[in-house]
Amino acid sequence: MCTVLHNGRFFRPATLNSQEPDFADCLVIDERSGEIKHIGSAEDAVAREAKAAGAKLQDMDGRVVVPGFIDGHMHLLLTGEALNQLDVGPFKNLEEIRNGIREYAQENPNLPRVLCRGWLQASTGGVALASDLNDLDPRPIFINAEDMHSAWVNTAALDEMGVADMEDPPGGEIHRDENGVATGLLSESAAIGIVWPFLSGVSSMEDRVRYIKDAFDAYTSSGYTGLVELAMDQVSWDALQLFRSRQPGGTLPISLATHWLVLPRNTEEETLKQVDRAIELHKRFNATDTPDCRIAGIKVLCDGVVDSCTAALREPYSHNNGNGNPIWSREQLAPVLRRADGAGLQCALHAIGDAAIKIAIDCLEQVGNPAGRHRIEHLETCTPEDAKRLGPLGITASVQPVHSDPAILGEWPKLLGPTRCKHVFPYGELAKGGAVLAIGTDSPTAPYGPLPNLYMATTRRSAREPERRDQTTPQFALSLAAAVSAATQGAAYSCFADGWTGTLEAGKAANLTVIDMKWDAEKLLEANVRETWFRGRRIYAAE
Template sequence: MTSAATIYRNASVFTGDADLAPRESVAVREGRVIAVGDLDAVRLAAGAGAEEVDLGGAFVSPGLIEGHSHMLMLGESLDKVQLRDAGSIEEVQRRLAAARAAAPDAPMVLGTSWLFDIFPEGERPTAAALDAAVADVPVLLDANDLHSVWANSAALTAMGIDRDTPDPVGGEIVRDANGDATGFLLETAAMKYAWDFLADAATDEDRDRFLAKAFAAYLETGVTGATEMSFGPADLAAYRRMLDRDGRLPFPVNAHWLLTATGDPEADVAQIDEIVRARDELAAAHGDAWLRIVGVKFIMDGVIDACTAAMRAPYANGDLPGPIWDRASALPVAVAADAAGLQLALHAIGDEASAIALDAVQECIRVNGPRTDRRPRVEHLESVADDTIARMAALDVTASMQPVHCDPAILDNWQAVLGDERAHTGFPWHKFREAGVRLALGTDAPTAPHHAPNNLFIALTAKSVLDRSREPYQPQRVFTPADALEALTLGAAAATLREDEVGRIASGARANLVVWDANPLSDAPEALLDTAAVLTLVDGAPAYDARS
């Protein structure tokens, strides 16, 4: 027997399409949207017996699709010492000492989101600075961008790092003049030593808790879908335990498996076979309604703050680092992944890295032929050349960007290390729009706060959420509200070829909807700050309800 529909009326319903005017009502039944439009037409489609919910003029949108996330890391970060607003080394030390005093039996102290701005010019993180606060247990602090780790002496010992420990491909254990590790791990060194150490220390129960916390945090901020960007065996196991237990996830997730540059061409390509096996086994066991392994993730370069992003011209200090994946190593792996039907997601922050990323896309087209379902994407694009933007449009490559990464409060060091006109031409959203490049917006949590309304505020204003006294960064770049909302919903869904199912409010789509506390189409952008969802629906059922 078909269940009765529910009509949400007296609302401003944004459908996901920036070119369509808001509608006044939407009806859902059995997890799907059955109609959206004027109330009389929606009532006719819903039929007799429909329940009606008066939303009092509230703004409704498709549930947001987090365009770039690290779910387990987000959940874990919520338990760590928060350092994004720590304005000095001394403040970091105070917070770590307080955390140690509050949990004297804890085996380690973990923190997240410290900023490079706290170090005087020419100085870098050292173990000694952390030892002064906590010396008896390991201390591991993720940088705000998750591309560096700051460790104390006990952590270096626990990770087995000594004079003979080799630098991995694409990473560096920073050392002093004597060859001793200083406590600063860059790029793949942070991943190989710090992240692997923490992964070994975590239990399945820990990872299950991290995942549950991430889902809950996102639902509260209006997110009903996510794109995982650092997926691996431990993540897959945690998701499968949730699927085995509940038969579903709190919302659908599309995952990109994180590739490792090993320096061995055969080993690099062999990763693709392992990922294909994991993809096919997952689909056979659980279908594809909730979790799909859709692609692979290349970390082509590092980050500008640490001067590890691959640039065409040197940084202000003269550094000109190469990419983590150079052309010779990246192209064969990209072609193998593409041939297996895996989507390419290419982290490229520097202008040289994004050029290499497009070379990989072009090589896939040359070797494997044109395909309408390829949908490659480049992540971040903080400093990008105009010729690259034009190539992205020609190759139908999605620009996946994160407004929270250019909050003016975190750009001082970013601008200083570039030191020239590039400091004023970053994050060129307007150029992508003008070129017709598909845009998907997200937060890259936990490298930045995951709160969707604050992320939208930066997209609309180029102003700071963290320090509201700051002047906006290059405000000519900003989105219109409708364009930003489309990039957060339909655009992010289209980036993983899911636009028929999610990211839109249309007949037949999954009824993943959000009722908001503010209306970004009509209210001043400041009304969005620090708000949350009022009601989040997943497949028509409340997944978060602030009214109860």
């Protein structure tokens, strides 16, 4: 039996970098295989034969249908956790943050901890002191920065984690006063390697399973049919497998490719043990045996982020003469990448500062495997010279337009200076250099909705504050067709899923997102996802 979707605008660009859209008006789904049988005209022979054989018909009412969105960079358990936390992002200053947390704590007296997210460091002038939180509530208070690379906590949280006697982890800092007392701010590996695992560990397994369900529900209702997780660890993996075992057929609601987080340890042997764990799991969880849930590669953090001045820059930050130190040296990174690549794993390297980006490109060039589809995440301050290098080396440019929102870049001119700010988020230049673009959101560091993400990729204006008219480096804007392709075909390519999804083609999975929209980048914030289809089955329909 077939399903015929007709009277739609089915997106099928000629190439990944097509600047203009091409649309068909009919798509035929083979219900038994869940694959696309035909895309073209409703008058084509295949469509007519399917209708004559009694196919189900669905009128798409002229709506746009694109390949199912794939979030090319996200964090599953953290997104689910964030959906159950107080968002302090809308608060503009310390007083508003304090009032919001106090009110939230009073409304939730039974929570063991007060968990918050979305702190924009500029809202407190970069200051994050436990003493500013201690009088709000006696319970531990944890506030994740918007970028998830820092955590601001109160004294009760510091005590609960036992950081007083901890040394700074490699690549991270527990900020302390002149007496050596922790002040309440943990940065980079201290946040990622101490706070994240602690909070995951103190939640129950059932809580973690519920958070994962919440994340999948949010993603399917937003039009996603695939996800690429970029910070998998054992705690998240165990919860994911329990959730998966409870699903119909023992498979995930939509496909998930994961990258195992590898942090620098005190010895090379300890560091490589993390890579070996990913290799071990990959032997069981791979595209052949478990296409719904697989270990695709590893993830390493080469530096931090601009807002906390931990992104590694070639020239100093404009306000303090610091450069931000790379988390890994080339000598530390090389054996990690070689071990992963040699086992058939992809390497994903977080690199935001131009110094870290150069290190990442240089190290992947030394690996010497363009067919491995290794990738660099973010590339926010990539220089023109390095933007040209990714394509010839086969490195995927994994980018998150939602991070380029002018509403959250107010401090960048002070931190980077006007010259460097003219060349940030250079997506168009990366594509011109031949790199495949894979668009993601980095949720929960940013909202996971695909349409606002596309809006910022194409207009370079703010989705958070749509009334603003300023733009972030508009010379690097993508066409709407190129942006949609990067959020579908490019994201599929980035995780070796393009053989079965990412485009609307006969023989590929019928993964579809139905959108009520005008094909106009300026109107994307008015558009709405109406349906999500996964492997030929509708898994979400708007009310």
